[in-house]
Amino acid sequence: MEQQREQERPATAKEIRRWRRYLADERAEAAVYRDLAGRRSGEEREILLALADAEGRHEAHWRRLLGDQVGQPRRGALRTRFLGFLARRFGSVFVLALAQRAEARSPYDADADATDTMAADERIHEEVVRGLAARGRQRLAGTFRAAVFGINDGLVSNLALVLGIGATGVPATTILFTGIAGLLAGALSMGAGEYVSVRSQRELLEASTPIPASRNVLSHLDLAANELTLVYRAQGMSPETAEIHAREVLRTVAIATGPVDVKSSGGLAPAVDDHEAIGTGIGAATSSFCFFASGAILPVLPYLFGFEGITAVIIAAVLVGLALLATGAIVGLLSGGPPWRRAIRQLIIGFGAAGVTYLLGLLFGTSIA
Template sequence: MTSPDTPTPAQIRRWRGYLAAERAEARIYRDLAGRREGQERDILLALADAESRHESHWLALLGDRADPAPRPGIRTRLLGFLARRLGFLFVLALAQQAEGRSPYDDDPHATEQMAADERIHGEVLRGLAARGRTRLSGSFRAAVFGANDGLVSNLALVLGIGATGAAPQVVLFTGIAGLLAGALSMGAGEYVSVKSQRELLAASRPDPESQSALPHLDVDANELALVYRARGMTQDEAEDHAQGVLATLHLDADAPPEEVDPDEAVGSPWRAAVSSFLFFASGALIPVLPYLFGMTGFGAVALASALVGLALLGTGAVVGILSGTSPLFRALRQLAIGYGAAAATYVLGLLFGATLG
């Protein structure tokens, strides 16, 4: 291995790239910290301090070769640009992915502590993003599924009807009818789904009225211990906890399992319904656009398919980013599923068209 005292030009370039990345990531964490408060702010500033320690390591190796200040790579610059303009959760998800791609595990000039830091940073960011992902899950699920269903179902409908040889006006009005029917159905379905989830969660929460029964409980029988055993405590733990509760005559609603807030777990039913309606309608509009502007035949089919393909790639990439996984894989998977469903419907339309003809 070449001594750090006589680094090769390739090593110098690599170290300067690390230095630029560490400086940029520290700035990103400080920018994010400036938008938060309390514990989240402290955690982000601690991450920035860790990146500054890594920066010092590369400065020591580079010496005078650290000047002029290197520029970070395109991906890191893009993350910094997004950090100043996009939502907190979106940037956390992008930063989590960036930390997961650390090259320090395979670089002999990075210390084991630095490599471990980078792995742990990804978990810290995952933890910071967890609450935001939980809060977003209800509306985000409705939005993503709504848009995806609108794209795929209406493209399949338009292609299937078009393949039978129907007139362009028939295809257009079929697509509009599919848009309205699907959006209303999705909105109503999401409302019922989320409302039902909230009711199920509410049924599992402690009943405040049970407080009034505490003064009348038989201390010796200790029925209250059964409550805590049902929540997951062992018999001894439940009995000790119940004795403490009876001593204060205050029912502990925070005993395990933790109480789930429906607003965080599943979101608002109205918000989910509106999101689902709007996103389904926006997705379902895309395959109809060529027919709205008077296109017909293969040109309309090709343009509708291309537009839907781009939209599917976009929704898949967003899901991948926010879930902390590869946006490319999610985008291609979304595209394959959507095109597969549309192609199957188009083939069926061709068969029915040939039969009717």
């Protein structure tokens, strides 16, 4: 379709500019995937290199349309170049999450000069990158969850505490020490609660994991009775599937030189086990304590530096607002949602809670007076 139109009339200057921009973006995106592949190995590396090759095919399409109008190589869009910078320096799940968002913003669906195959490629690329990012999100799920929610709790709860106490008209030193006490109490409470929560989850997982000694008795099972089928039926398999799977395991035992796992193996093995996804109790507690404290210190900073009254309130609100925007954007990015929408939502919720407390403090202070 594009070549036919090209034969009918020459491309306009606007079309040439758009095609050159697409060409530059495809080059930059291919470079991002190659940079990410350079920091990985095995299957992930192969997948990322395949994505880079696909972007190369898209690049060739725009080259064909441009012909001798390709011109000098252009730089890609700012967000794509920033993505490439992060890929070269870090190569983390944050970069994959950004790449997922970039693929989701592809303009090819609405552009008549892009083929249907290219538009479909971009949609599939989004799902491929989503799958790669999901592995990193699993690894971050435990400790990162404690960190993000810890800092948010610290920001909101201590801002509400400081504003509420400040609105009653007490001296600045009282507000300062109240804020520090709230920081320590909240951080210790968060750390202890996170430790208990993660330890409980790990203990539940351990209770559901087959013990190693079960593997050693497989060779002594009665093949006719085949008690192993009961294990798989208890795990949710149908009687027929459990029977087939049990016979496969027992046949493996007959030739195996080492222990054989009795767990069911439906589908591919997960990239990250459940224990790793949850994290450790100490790690989660430490992260929760430190991040709650780092969030809770921000509303106290103006009073630490000697500010008082409405000036201290405004500075505290601005600091907390910026931090809420940042954490909300990070959570939105990692969850695959719109970062700024999550950031604004976080800001509204945080300021809403603090505002209510401030109004109650004003009311309480007026009542006492």
